Amino acid sequence: MQLKIDKPDDIIIEWISYNQFNNIEEKITKECSAIWKDGPLNYNKIKNNYIRNKQNTKITLKLYNVTKKFLNVVIEDLNRYCGKIFGISQNPYTKDYNMILQEDYNEICNKCGKYDIDTDCNWCKRCQKNYLKKIFINWTSGNEKIDNYIRKRRNIDSISDRIFEFIPYHQFDDIKEINKNNLYSAIWKNGPLSCHNNKWARESNKKVYLRLHYLQNTNKFLNKISKNDLSIYGISQNQNTKYCIIVSQYINLYCEKCGKEYANYANKIDEWCIYCQVNDLKLDFANWTSGDENIDNLIQKMQLKVKSKSDKLFEWIPYNQFNNIKKINDDNFAKIYSAIWKNDLYYYKYLYEKEQIRRVESRVVLKYSQNITFKKYSPSIYGISQDPITEDYIIVSENKYCEKCDKEYTITNENWCKPCQINDLRENFTNWTSGNIKIDNLIQVVQLNISHPRDIIFEWIPYNHFSNIEEIDRGGFATIYLATWKDGPLSYYGRDTKYVRDKKKIILKQLDDSQNITTEFLNEVKKYSIKKYKEILAIYGISQNPDTKNYIMVLDYAEGGNLYNLVNKHYKKFDWTYNIEALTSIITGLKEIHDNQMVHRDLHT
The missing domain is CATH 3.30.200 (Phosphorylase Kinase; domain 1)
Structure with missing residues (x-):
């Protein structure tokens, strides 16, 4: 099994000594939860080796009694739970073997022991149905057909399903007529049932709609209730008038002042008539x-x-x-x-x-x-x-006029004046220096090329402005670090017509043996765009490591990492739709690079 690995994220299946397990507790028959002290092996790209960096990992021990068919069962489970198995162990006292699996390896309920659970929220459909049967044991609408209909609608399949129920009419307060089409609003005192953190509770004093129907034919009335309408909470009945009532979610369809339906969807959201x-x-x-x-x-x-x-x-x-x-x-x-x-x-x-x-x-x-x-x-x-x-x-x-120069804003809706911003940058040239005239000239030229408020203000960034510096990758000519830029880049805030800063997670790309800056390097930096593109990493400026004297390119941080790591980590989620979207983004990025004559010498997977 170990020799079948082909990706760095593959789990290394191993023999694990039984004394590695603490807090062993039986969950269901032949299954225990436990803590694995050392934890599994994980590949570290920087060290180019496997390490154990997840100590005290929660796992599941699956017990196997030694019988003639023992190995057949183990082999079946190895295939069945592939990708979720850490290894095999043996209880030194009972001599029974155990398979060590991820804590949530299977869709099994700890309470009833059945395979009927949603692992994303640890929600067991079987247990929840049994609970609902208990709390709805004593009720009736007084109409057998309606009772049977409600029981069928209460057959939930997921935690998000709405609980359909019969609601006694006395549960409604503050009943108000909305229009002449038998539509009313009301406050449901107890409110609907909903499940949060595996616990059922009612949302008390919930505002609802009441739609009245005169009950002449039960089948016709029930047919009016759409099975696909998830806004319906249930059915009620006014015992005096005998009107049956569909109780549904209040979603701002009608103006409470005039009773007319809101003109469009936006008006419904705003409750604006x-x-x-x-x-x-x-x-x-x-x-x-x-x-x-x-x-x-x-x-x-x-x-x-x-x-x-x-x-x-x-x-x-x-x-x-x-x-x-x-x-x-x-x-x-x-x-x-x-x-x-x-x-x-x-x-x-x-x-x-x-x-x-x-x-x-x-x-x-x-x-x-x-x-x-x-x-x-x-x-x-x-x-x-x-x-x-x-x-x-x-x-x-x-x-639409600049307060400083009285000229019309370059970008009116952003309150941004290009001549004034260029002038401010020029006046600020004397307030900073990299110590290298070539780099200073480069930064000044790039700064004066801005043409939009969202353009990046390329700058010299002192190394002491970075914190939490951590090496994450090493290549043939550069070392990559993750860091926090304490001040953060300049961003234009149109409402106050000024640039502001906020701390930001960034990437430091330190170029090896770059103490003596070359014209080739400066020309390469010039070709990076100060425009912000969704598909291309932004470059914020240049810095220098005071110890090595190597120069550093300060780049935007991509949350998902590079394409290689992304595919390895999430390969199970990749389908044709995602593949096409990813390729479209790559093509768009390459087009922007070539259209703007930018370089991409480090582009690879």
Whole structure:
């Protein structure tokens, strides 16, 4: 069995002395749990050898009585549990042999001893069914057909299955009619059963839907209950009216104020009713005016185009709401100013809500206009105002101008100004040095090539900025380390228009014998992209080991490691779908590399 291994992650099956086991406890007949003191052999790539680094491993001992068919049974189990076997041992007192297996080697329940368990959550279907039979022993709907239907629906297969049950009508409080189609909302006092950590418990005071049906034909009523509808908790009945009731999950289908169904899926999630919002906006028309009927009509028309909770509300904005007004542009077409919209008014976010909230102060653009028209709704325009001195009307829109230079942002939706960022980087050149003029020049050139806020700010990173440095691989010309960059790379935060840092796990690729930096190395670094691609590792900068004087490339950390290790570790999960996805990502990455004339001299599996 040992000579059949062909991958470093394969388990080495071995003879294990019985005195290696502690805490031996019987689980079921002929099976015991135990602790293996030394633990199994594992291949260490760095040391190029097998080591034992998982001491006190939990295992299962499977007992074999010595009979004529003993070896046949062992051989069958060796094939059956391949990949889960650590080895074989012998009890020195009983002379019985034991197979040593992984703790969760089989789908077997410790309680009932049957092979009916979900190993992912240690959930036994047989035990859970027996438990449900006990707790549902004394109940009836009063209708034999309904009782039989409920028993069949309660035949669970997994821990996520919903428990279908008969729910006495007195369990419901706060019953409210939602619409005229016999739909009500209610609070189920006890609530539905659910299983967490192998324990059943009820979610008390659960809000539910009640759908009423007049019971004339039991079969027709039961046919209306979809077997595939997982939102249904069960059946109830009002003993006074004799209405049968389907009890289901409350999923925000209807507005509780007007009873109408929400317009779309997003509105259901937000519990936002377009009908109520439009109605409330109409009622609010009387509470404001621009003083010009045409402007009022335009604003009202724009407000009624609202479609979702996230839409900005187009409005009339009093001029005294603006502070720090500063001229940006004044030409023959329009006067443009920047300003701070104080937004210090309290308002109803949704006009039918009980409490008002305060707006958030924001920077805006004021564009003077003689002729204001809007053909369609634009989320970038907040509304209209009027200069009280010139009486010119003003279009108020989201800010798109840099606070430093008053020029339009290079990337408007990120509040990012390329000229200002380039200037900031230039001014910072005097605050750092690698000690090598060639490297300093390289870093400066790469930094000045940024064109987007998500571009990497390539930098010189002092070696003492790294912690938890651990060697993980060694190649022909470089040594690879895993480390934590204490400060982390610069990332642009558009809301505050500044770069921030946060610690990050990274890879240090130390180039052997690189004390004297070469032009070839510098040219190679230049070809790495400062763009962020999903399929290509990012490079953050250069550092130097103060002891060896070798230079280091600081790279992004790939959680899954290299392709070789990934395949070895998860080969059982690879199917054709995953293979195609992986190959697509590799091809995309190679295309980006070649399109950008980048190098990949260390690309291999």
